[in-house]
Amino acid sequence: MQDTAPRDASGVLAVEIWRGGTDGGFARYEVPRRANQTVLDVVTHVQRQIDPTLAYRFACRVGMCGSCAMTVNGRPRWTCRTHVSKVAADGRLAVAPLANLPVVRDLVVDMAPFFDKWARAEGRFIPPQEPQSDFAVVKPASAKRRAADAGIECIGCAVCYAACDIVGWLPDYLGPAALNRAWTLVNDVRDAGRDRRLAAVAGDAGCHACHSQQGCVSHCPKQLNPTESIAGLKRATAWASLRGKL
Amino acid sequence: MGLAAGQTVNAARVEAWLWIAQRLSALLLAACVAVHLAVIIYATRQGVSAAAILGRTRGSPVALAFYGTFVAAIAMHVPIGLRAILRESIGWSGARLELATIALAVLLLALGLRAIGGLV
The missing domain is CATH 3.10.20.30 (Beta-grasp domain)
Incomplete structure (x- = not known):
C-alpha cells in the first residue's frame, strides 16, 4: 500500500x-x-x-x-x-x-493465573440437575438481565487485573474480571450454581478484598464497571450469609 | 487460597459477616460523627466551658447512649479496616491477624469507655 x-x-x-x-x-x-x-x-x-x-x-x-x-x-x-x-x-x-x-x-x-481465577470464581454456567421442560424466559428489562448485561461484554484482556492494586498486594485475590464474570452468572436466572458461586467469591481472596478504588473501572477498555459487580457480590454474599446459605 | 473446602466456606462466612458489621457500624458512625461535630462547633462558638459541658453530660442517659453507641461503632469499624491493611501491607494472616484485630477492638473499646467514664 x-x-x-x-x-x-x-x-x-x-x-x-x-x-x-x-x-x-x-x-x-x-x-x-x-x-x-x-x-x-x-x-x-x-x-x-x-x-x-x-x-x-x-x-x-x-x-x-x-x-x-x-x-x-x-x-x-x-x-x-x-x-x-x-x-x-x-x-x-x-x-x-x-x-x-x-x-x-x-x-x-502467562495468562494462566488470570483464567485459573475465573475457574476458582465458578465463572462458568452451571446448569440445573433436572432437564428443563421449556426455554427460560428472561425479560430484557428485568433487573437481573440488566445487571448481567452491564458486565457481559468483558473480553478477558486482563487490563483490569493488571491495573488492580489489590492483585498486586494479594496475589491470591480473584481480581476484577473473574468477580465481574461471577456477578453476571449470579444474575443469570437459568444458572443453578448461585450458592456455590457466592461461597467461592466471598472471603479474604474474593470480593471482600476489594477496596472499591476503581482502578479496574478507569482502565477497562470496554467501559465496564467491575467495581459495581463486586459491590453486588458483597451484597449478595451478605444476604446469603444472613440466610445461612454461605 | 490454600485452605480445605470447609475452611474456605468458613472464611467466606467470616468475611461476609465482617462486611455487614463494617457497613452497619459505618452507618452509625456517619450519624455519630455528624452529631459530635455539631456539638463541638456549638460548644466552641458559644464559649461553653468544660464545667458547663460536664454539668450537662454528667448522669445524662442521652449522653451515655450516644457516646456508648459511638464508641461501640468505632471499636467495631476501625479494627475491620485495619485488619485489611495488616493483611495487605504487612502480610499478616491466620491467628496472628485475628488476635491483633480482636486486641485492637478491645483496646479501642476500653479507651472509649474510659473517655465516657470521664464525661458521663
Whole structure:
C-alpha cells in the first residue's frame, strides 16, 4: 500500500520495548510515525522490520479477542485500539508486558493465573440437575438481565487485573474480571450454581478484598464497571450469609 | 487460597459477616460523627466551658447512649479496616491477624469507655 500518511516533524517515534523476562529491560527502537497508527502497529513494525525475535501476542486487531493488552507508557491498555497520537503526544512510547502476571518473554505474559481465577470464581454456567421442560424466559428489562448485561461484554484482556492494586498486594485475590464474570452468572436466572458461586467469591481472596478504588473501572477498555459487580457480590454474599446459605 | 473446602466456606462466612458489621457500624458512625461535630462547633462558638459541658453530660442517659453507641461503632469499624491493611501491607494472616484485630477492638473499646467514664 502506498504510504500517504502524514508524519510528525521528525517522522520518527522513539519506542522503548521490554525485552526478556522479569529481569529484562527496555530496548530502544525507532519506528516511522504514521497517521492513525496504533500501539500494536508500532510493535508489529518492530517485529517485522527490525527484530523478528520480539515476542508479543495479538489476534483480532479490532478489540474483540482481548489478547493484545500491554503496559503502554505505564498504563495497561488494549494496544490494537490505542492510537499512538493519544498516548505518545511527546513522541515517546514505552511498551511493557502487563503487570501482575508472570512474564514469559518480552511482551508476552502467562495468562494462566488470570483464567485459573475465573475457574476458582465458578465463572462458568452451571446448569440445573433436572432437564428443563421449556426455554427460560428472561425479560430484557428485568433487573437481573440488566445487571448481567452491564458486565457481559468483558473480553478477558486482563487490563483490569493488571491495573488492580489489590492483585498486586494479594496475589491470591480473584481480581476484577473473574468477580465481574461471577456477578453476571449470579444474575443469570437459568444458572443453578448461585450458592456455590457466592461461597467461592466471598472471603479474604474474593470480593471482600476489594477496596472499591476503581482502578479496574478507569482502565477497562470496554467501559465496564467491575467495581459495581463486586459491590453486588458483597451484597449478595451478605444476604446469603444472613440466610445461612454461605 | 490454600485452605480445605470447609475452611474456605468458613472464611467466606467470616468475611461476609465482617462486611455487614463494617457497613452497619459505618452507618452509625456517619450519624455519630455528624452529631459530635455539631456539638463541638456549638460548644466552641458559644464559649461553653468544660464545667458547663460536664454539668450537662454528667448522669445524662442521652449522653451515655450516644457516646456508648459511638464508641461501640468505632471499636467495631476501625479494627475491620485495619485488619485489611495488616493483611495487605504487612502480610499478616491466620491467628496472628485475628488476635491483633480482636486486641485492637478491645483496646479501642476500653479507651472509649474510659473517655465516657470521664464525661458521663
